[in-house]
Amino acid sequence: MAAQPLLTESVLGWSIFTIILLVILVFCWIYIRKFQSRRESEVISTITAICALAIALITSALLPVDIFLVSFMKYPNGTYKEWAANNETRGQIEDTVLYGYYTLYSIILICVFLWIPFVYFYYEERDDNNVNKCSQVKNALKYTIGFVIVCVALLLIGAFVPLAAPPGQNSTQWEKVQYLFEELGSSHGLPALSFSISSLTLIGMLAVIIYTAYGMSVMPLNLIKGTRSVKYERLENTEDIDDVEHQIEKLKSKCQDGRPLSSRDRNNLQELEGKLQVLRRRGRHLEIAERNCCTKVGSALRPFKILLGIFFILVALLFTIALFISNLDKALHSAGISSGFIIFGTNLTNPLNELLLALQPVFPLDYILITVITVYFVLTSMAGIRNMGIWFFWIRLYKIRPKKTRPQALLFLCMILLLIVLHTSYMIYSLAPQYVMYGSQKYLVQMPSPGPTSGNTTINTSRICDADAPEDQCTVTRSYLFLHKFWFFSTIYYFGNWAFIGAFLIGLVVSCCRGKKSVIEGEVEADDSDFSDDEYVH
DSSP states (O other), X not given: OTHHXXXXXXXHHHHHHHHHHHHHHHHHHHHHHHHBOSSSOOHHHHHHHHHHHHHHHHHHHHHHHHHHHHHTTBOTTSOBOGGGOSHHHHHHHHHHHHHHHHHHHHHHHHIIIIIHHHHHHHHHSOOTTOOOHHHHXXXXXXXXXXXXXXXXXXXXXXXXXXXXXXXXXXXXXXXXHHHHHHHHHHTTTHHHHHHHHHHHHHHHHHHIIIIIHHHHHHHHHHHHHOBOOHHHHHHHHHHHXXXXXXXXXXXXXXXXXXXXXXXXXXXXXXXXXXXXXHHHHHXXXXXXXXXXXXXXXXXXXXXXXXHHHHHHHHHHXXXXXXXXXXXXXXXXXXXXXXXXXXXXXXXXXXXXXXXXXXXXXXXXXXHHHHHHHHHHHHHHHHHHHHXXXXXXXXXXXXXXXXXXBOHHHHHHHHHHHHHHHHHHHHHHHHHOHHHHHHTTOEEXXXXXXXXXXXXXXXXXXXXXXXXXXXXXXXXXXXXXHHHTSSHHHHHHHHHHHHHHHHHHHHHHHHHHHSOOBOTTTTTSOTTOOOGGGGOOOO
16 A cells, blocks of 8 residues: 555656646747757758757756655654655655766766867868768767766766775785775766766856856846847938948048058048948848837736836746855854755755745646746747857857757857756755755654653654764765766855855856847847858848
8 A cells, every 4th residue: 555655655656747848848848949050950960959958957957856755754743654664665765866977977977078070170170161071070089089088087076086095004015905995986977977067067157146146146236237129220220321432432532533541541441331230230130120020019018017027027036035145054054165055954044945945735836837947948048048148258259049050059059058957956055055955854852741741752843954864864865966976066056155155246246237138139240250250131
């Protein structure tokens, strides 16, 4: 009889996960197709981008299933359910989630260090006449080998970094070697995989600080402020064209008598002709935007956009406040840098943590909220990338435009989004540490019975799982083990959260000071190096 509830609850959790998986695949397909260039569309790069982004989102979607399974092993009073009373049964359930993480994280490593780099360099090495495929593949493999070497190095470092006390100085060399091999095999490769994923998450943290923090401020404020009037922009653009044409005619009049223009005048003439070309392209895009039905629908939906922008900015402030409270809690109640600022409970009231704990017993409400949070991070990250572009220090590599993004830029975009989504697992832990560690689990504690006549009698009282709970009474989620296998990564993530809060506040100030954006924002620029920017849609 105990097997029936186990089967029912396991099927429920994995059924919801399957539905979310299908939604993620559809979302990734629409998302990538929206930004894909119509002129330079490539099947392999499209499939690679969709699969990479889907794998990252699916990995984040596995987190609520992990929390659901450890939470539903117990009743609300803190006792184990009949089917979970056996330690072996609980281990089998958690091993299912563990193997899911192994599979997904291994695929992520393959994407980051092999698949995406190979496809990227394959198109970078592509000849204009599309010939000599063999040489193209060889060059792509040559550059990809460097990424593979880095991956192998991370796995080896993670595998042999000692996490337990090493043998004493009196131990023999064989005992020391045996200790290293026992460390490697004791957790079935968990440290090696965790170290590699944590290293990627560290890069994702930098992307979150740069792109997501700015996107969380710029996206809602753009919705609230709206865009400039198309008619006014067209009138302004026409005046600019007339002014530039007048300056060009004035310069050309200097050489009507046969005298050559000076080098300064020739440079000015060349700049003015380039500016005139950009203005005419801008005029054509504005003309299309004025006739476009989407522009008219957007004007009609203006009140809805304002409400949506207000909602997004409130969500961003809620995340920032929750993150600040969580970091403050770690600063006040953790053991410090040497422990990675890890705490095993919440000492300060965290609004998002309390909300998730309240929703968790009513599955799948917490699952929906976690999915919404993940999608929100992706959307705000994309808003930040689209507004800033992809940069390497002071050099802008690519621009991200709807229907105008080159295959290489699309792969770069998905690489950044994949790393960002990896870091969202730690962000969610920072926002709701209690929820990510134990879910809604409780354990029983024997307390003296109140009253003067109670004698030595005791009563069982349920408490929320924390570090003081017996080891066999609270099950830690497998995602927490991946996130906190190495204390020094947790320390870096802690300071990264403070940097994220600072970047968000700076981005909020910058976004407030900027005016309304153009209705064709980013479609036409003078310094465009992206071929897709010259694409004109009739």
